Amino acid sequence: MAKAPSPKAPSKSEVMANIATATGLTKKQITTVFEALTAEIGKALGKKGPGAFQIPGLCKIVRKHVPAKKAQKGVLNRLTGKVEDRPAKPASTTVRVRALKSLKSMV
Template identity: 75%
Template sequence: MAKKAPAAKPASKSEVYANIATATGLTKKQVSSVFDALTAEIGKALGKKGSGVFQIPGLAKINRKDIPAKPAQKNVLNRFTGVVGDVPAKPARKSVKVRPLKGLKSMV
């Protein structure tokens, strides 16, 4: 078998800030404050009082999905092992889904 080349290491947070700062002419501190503001906006949109959807134009759409509670079940057959058992209840929870948009898909 042929050996695979080692994958490139992902950029660290400070490297990302530095790259964006050089590309835009802003300081690293200003870039950091932009990311903090973006994080706050995403938090507001996905929070309890928000719409549940946040879109980063051209890149991704972030959705909050409310998953309802599931009741406990008794005497359920596990199709893989053939054993009959009980399934515990699951509480309601929230999930976050990130869907890539066309702009992000075309980059890959």
């Protein structure tokens, strides 16, 4: 039995067009709004920002610091069954996106 093809996610231009028709704004205005939103997220998650940004009702975006990991010697690799050395990893910064309650209820 063959599976039915899953619907494709809308492209950027399709999203812009759908929002423009729903709000009555032009595509250019919608693009400007998204650019402003991107700039605000960048400011909030940047080094001088608070490290968190919330899109009301949808998601919370958080900057997270991951500490450095020391090198390990003689660690068993579960896939191959061999004992290997793991190199050290430097500290890094990651971005986490957490869905809020109203977004979860949409699914």
